[in-house]
Amino acid sequence: MTPKERIDWLRAELHRHNYNYYVMNAPEITDKEFDDLMRELQDLEKEHPEYADENSPTMRVGSDLNKNFTQVAHKYPMLSLGNTYSESEVTEFYERVRKALNEDFEICCELKYDGTSISLTYEDGKLVRAVTRGDGEKGDDVTDNVKTIRTIPLVLHGDYPSVFEIRGEILMPWKSFEDLNREREAREEPLFANPRNAASGTLKSQNSSVVAARKLDAYLYYLLGEELPADGHYECLQKAAQWGFKISEHMKKAHTLQEVFDYINYWDTERKNLPVATDGIVLKVNSLRQQKNLGYTAKSPRWAIAYKFQAERALTRLNKVTYQVGRTGAITPVANLEPVQLSGTVVRRASLHNADIIEGLDLHIGDMVYVEKGGEIIPKITGVDTDARGILIGEKVKFITRCPECGTPLVRYEGEAAHYCPNETACPPQIKGKIEHFISRRAMNIDGLGPETVDMFYRLGLIKDAADLYRLTVDDIKDLDRMGQKSAENIIEGIAASRDVPFERVLFALGIRFVGETVAKKIARSFKSIDEVEQADLETLISVDEIGEKIAQSIVSYFANPLNRNLVERLKEAGLRFSRSEEDLSGYTDKLAGQSIVISGVFEHHSRDEYKEMIERNGGKNVGSISAKTSFILAGANMGPAKLEKAQKLGIRIMSENEFLALLS
Numbered sequence: 001m002t003p004k005e006r007i008d009w010l011r012a013e014l015h016r017h018n019y020n021y022y023v024m025n026a027p028e029i030t031d032k033e034f035d036d037l038m039r040e041l042q043d044l045e046k047e048h049p050e051y052a053d054e055n056s057p058t059m060r061v062g063s064d065l066n067k068n069f070t071q072v073a074h075k076y077p078m079l080s081l082g083n084t085y086s087e088s089e090v091t092e093f094y095e096r097v098r099k100a101l102n103e104d105f106e107i108c109c110e111l112k113y114d115g116t117s118i119s120l121t122y123e124d125g126k127l128v129r130a131v132t133r134g135d136g137e138k139g140d141d142v143t144d145n146v147k148t149i150r151t152i153p154l155v156l157h158g159d160y161p162s163v164f165e166i167r168g169e170i171l172m173p174w175k176s177f178e179d180l181n182r183e184r185e186a187r188e189e190p191l192f193a194n195p196r197n198a199a200s201g202t203l204k205s206q207n208s209s210v211v212a213a214r215k216l217d218a219y220l221y222y223l224l225g226e227e228l229p230a231d232g233h234y235e236c237l238q239k240a241a242q243w244g245f246k247i248s249e250h251m252k253k254a255h256t257l258q259e260v261f262d263y264i265n266y267w268d269t270e271r272k273n274l275p276v277a278t279d280g281i282v283l284k285v286n287s288l289r290q291q292k293n294l295g296y297t298a299k300s301p302r303w304a305i306a307y308k309f310q311a312e313r314a315l316t317r318l319n320k321v322t323y324q325v326g327r328t329g330a331i332t333p334v335a336n337l338e339p340v341q342l343s344g345t346v347v348r349r350a351s352l353h354n355a356d357i358i359e360g361l362d363l364h365i366g367d368m369v370y371v372e373k374g375g376e377i378i379p380k381i382t383g384v385d386t387d388a389r390g391i392l393i394g395e396k397v398k399f400i401t402r403c404p405e406c407g408t409p410l411v412r413y414e415g416e417a418a419h420y421c422p423n424e425t426a427c428p429p430q431i432k433g434k435i436e437h438f439i440s441r442r443a444m445n446i447d448g449l450g451p452e453t454v455d456m457f458y459r460l461g462l463i464k465d466a467a468d469l470y471r472l473t474v475d476d477i478k479d480l481d482r483m484g485q486k487s488a489e490n491i492i493e494g495i496a497a498s499r500d501v502p503f504e505r506v507l508f509a510l511g512i513r514f515v516g517e518t519v520a521k522k523i524a525r526s527f528k529s530i531d532e533v534e535q536a537d538l539e540t541l542i543s544v545d546e547i548g549e550k551i552a553q554s555i556v557s558y559f560a561n562p563l564n565r566n567l568v569e570r571l572k573e574a575g576l577r578f579s580r581s582e583e584d585l586s587g588y589t590d591k592l593a594g595q596s597i598v599i600s601g602v603f604e605h606h607s608r609d610e611y612k613e614m615i616e617r618n619g620g621k622n623v624g625s626i627s628a629k630t631s632f633i634l635a636g637a638n639m640g641p642a643k644l645e646k647a648q649k650l651g652i653r654i655m656s657e658n659e660f661l662a663l664l665s
C-alpha cells in the first residue's frame with residue numbers, strides 16, 4: 001500500500017468509526033484502537049503534507065488560530081417559527097392548515113431543541129461551510145469550530161445530493177454543561193447561565209481547540225436544496241440519517257389533532273429524562289408540496305409552529321429580602337422564600353438581581369411569588385400572584401440606601417444596574433473579600449490559608465488588610481481555635497513563600513477593579529514596576545494593548561486613593577515583587593515595537609502561541625486580521641488563499657518562520 005492509499009483507508013475507517021461511536025452509539029472498536037488509528041493518520045499526514053485534506057478526521061482536534069469570523073450570506077434565509085404557549089393556538093394552527101389545504105395531510109411532530117441554530121452546506125459529500133443564524137440573512141462562518149463537533153459528519157456516505165444545506169441545533173448536553181460550570185467555578189470564572197448560552201458562547205470561541213474540548217452535540221432537523229430525496233420532510237430526514245447525520249429518534253408523524261396533543265403531553269414530562277435541553281415541540285406539515293402551497297409570512301413559515309413548554313415554576317411566599325455585599329462592593333438583593341420543591345430540589349432563596357427588577361415586579365413582603373429554574377442554575381422570581389394578596393398587603397420592598405454591613409450610603413454608577421457600597425477600604429465583607437482574593441490560588445496562592453481562617457484573623461483584629469498578613473508570627477496564631485503549632489508554621493511559611501510570586505500575579509492580587517489575570521499580565525509586560533503604573537496617566541495606560549478607558553480609569557482611581565497607595569507601600573516593605581525580575585526583563589526587547597503582526601499558517605519550529613508570546617515579548621502586537629495597518633505577516637505553510645490575496649493587494653510583507661527567527665536572534 002502506498003502512503004496515499006494508507007491515508008485514504010485510515011480516513012475512511014476513522015470517519016466510519018466516528019459515526020458508529022458518536023451518532024449510532026455502537027462502537028465496533030475500542031477507544032485505544034481508535035486512538036491508534038488516529039495517531040497513525042496524524043503521523044502520516046505530517047510526513048506527507050502534500051496529501052493534506054480540510055475534512056480529514058484529524059481536523060477535529062481544532063487549532064489555536066485566532067480569527068475574527070467572516071460573515072456569509074445565507075442562500076435560503078434562516079427564518080424563525082411562530083411561537084405559542086397555549087393548546088388552543090395549536091388547534092387554531094391545525095384548523096388553519098386544514099382549511100388552506102383542503103386535502104389530507106400529516107403533521108411531523110418534533111422536539112424543539114434549546115441550543116443555537118446552525119446551517120451546514122455540503123458539496124459532493126463534504127462539509128464545506130457552517131454558518132450561524134446571525135440576523136437570518138447572513139451569519140458567521142464558524143466552520144472550523146463546527147468541525148470539532150463529533151456528531152457532525154465531515155464526509156458523507158450513501159446517495160446524497162451533490163449540493164444541499166442541512167440545518168439543526170448545536171447543543172451542550174446537560175452533563176457537559178454541569179462539568180464545564182464546575183470547572184469554571186473552581187477557576188473563579190463566570191458561570192454560564194444555561195446550556196444554550198454555553199453552546200452559543202462556545203461556538204463563537206476564537207479558539208477551535210476550546211470548542212473541541214467542550215463536548216458539543218448536534219441534531220439536524222431541516223433539509224434544503226434543489227434536489228431533495230423525498231417529498232416528505234420526515235422521509236428526507238430519514239435519508240439524511242443514512243448519509244451520516246444525527247437525526248432525532250423522537251420525530252413522529254401525526255394524522256389527527258389528538259395524536260399531536262398526545263405527543264405534546266408525553267414530552268412535556270418525558271423531556272426531563274433527555275440528555276439535552278428542550279423548550280417545546282415543533283409541528284411541521286410533512287409534505288414539501290403542501291409546505292410550498294402554504295408558503296410564508298414575512299418572518300416565518302405558515303406550515304410550521306412551535307409550541308413552547310411552560311417553564312417549571314412554583315408558587316411560594318416571599319418572607320424577606322436580604323442584601324449581600326461582594327468583594328467589589330456590589331450589592332445583590334436575595335429573596336428569602338418559604339422553602340418549596342422545584343424540579344427536584346428545595347428552593348429557599350432566589351436572586352432578585354437589582355433594584356430595577358424589584359421595582360418592575362412591584363414586590364411586597366408576604367407576596368406569593370412565582371419561582372422558575374428553566375435551565376438557569378440560580379432560581380429567579382418571574383412574577384407575583386397579585387390575586388393572592390389579601391386586604392392586608394405587606395410592606396413594599398424598597399431597595400436599601402445604606403450598606404447593610406457598614407452603613408455607608410450606596411451609590412449607583414452611570415450605566416450600571418447594580419448599587420455599590422463605596423466604602424472599599426473599611427467595609428468588612430469587602431475587606432475580607434479582597435484578602436480572600438489576594439491569597440487565592442491564581443493570585444498569591446498562599447498555602448494553608450482559606451476564607452475561614454481569613455475570617456477568623458479578621459474578627460480577632462489580627463489583620464485589617466493583605467499587608468498585615470506579612471507581619472503575623474507563629475506565636476500570634478498557634479493558640480487559636482483549631483490551629484496548633486504545625487498549622488501555624490505552615491501558614492507563616494506559605495505567607496513567606498508568596499514573596500516570590502511574580503509581579504504580574506501580585507498586580508492581579510491587588511484586586512483593582514477590571515484588572516483580571518490577562519490585563520495584569522499586559523500591565524506587567526508594559527511597565528517595569530508598580531511605580532511606573534502608579535505614575536501613568538490615563539493616556540499612557542490606554543496606549544497599552546487591551547487596556548481600554550474603563551480599565552485605565554479604574555487603575556487611576558485605585559492609585560488616587562491614599563489608602564491603596566499606603567497598602568502597596570506596606571506590601572513593598574514586606575518584600576513582595578513589585579517590578580519585573582531581571583530574568584523576566586532579559587527576555588524583553590523593543591525589536592518589534594510599534595509593529596502589528598498577523599500570524600497565519602502552520603509552523604515547524606514553534607507553536608502559534610509561542611510565536612504570539614515572542615511577538616509580545618519583543619514589543620510587537622499580534623493581531624487577528626490583515627489590514628493596511630499590518631506591519632508584516634508571519635507566515636507558515638498553507639497560509640489561507642484569501643489572506644494571501646489580501647496581503648498582496650495591500651502590499652504587506654510576508655515573512656517566513658526562519659526570517660522571523662533570524663530577525664529576533
Ligand code: IVH
Nearest residue numbers: 079080081110111112113117169221282301
Ligand atoms: S425548524 C423554518 N425544527 O427553533 C423552520 N427549528 O424559532 C426552521 N429549533 O431557529 C426551523 N428545534 O433554532 C426547527 N425541531 C426543530 C427545532 C427548531 C429547535 C429552533 C431553531 C429555530 C427556532 C425557531
